[in-house]
Amino acid sequence: MLKKASYKQLILLQFLSGIVLICAKLLDYIVPYISGSPTYWAVNIFMFVAFFFYIFATTLFIVNVRSATKVLRDELTTENEAKAVEFTFLVIMLVAVVGMGYTMFSNIDLSLNNDLLFCIFIGICTLKNGAYLVYDRNGGSHADFDDED
């Protein structure tokens, strides 16, 4: 598995685990308001599974990048990662400016609780991974098979 996984596959795994974790966290936040305690244990289990899936994906990424025997990252990877980070930064700045503008011109005090902060941090990482997958898409499924000719 370590030798076969490509960089894009590792990023995809991280992206999916980020999405699952955000969904689990949002469910964890919403469920107490919409249903009773019987379903809460299921949400707790989902939360644990999502959390460990995220840790697994991140660990696999780190281990694979450090110990890969084939070329995993090159100049094109660096270029696409830079574009993905730039895009993520622009989105963060846009959201921050809109949020600050909203609080400035309204009487609403925007405070972030721990759950929302958690989602934001995981969301930023997931957004970056998603942007990388989009920028790297032209490598395409064709590139997963050697020499289509």
Added chain:
Amino acid sequence: MPTLTTRIKEYRQRAGIKQEELGEMVGVRRETIFRLEKGLYNPSLKLAMDLAKVFETTVEELFFFEDEEK
């Protein structure tokens, strides 16, 4: 504006090398070789020179502007 074109695929097939093998030889991913051959990516000078070295040719022979070819 003239488009940068490449003969990498031609040279690679003549040498009987697969995309992944060529990638390993010059230190890039197979996807990068794929994109180079399709003209979807312009390589760095070092990569261009490494590719030229593999095929024992010049960078100008491997990469050219379409107008010059005509």
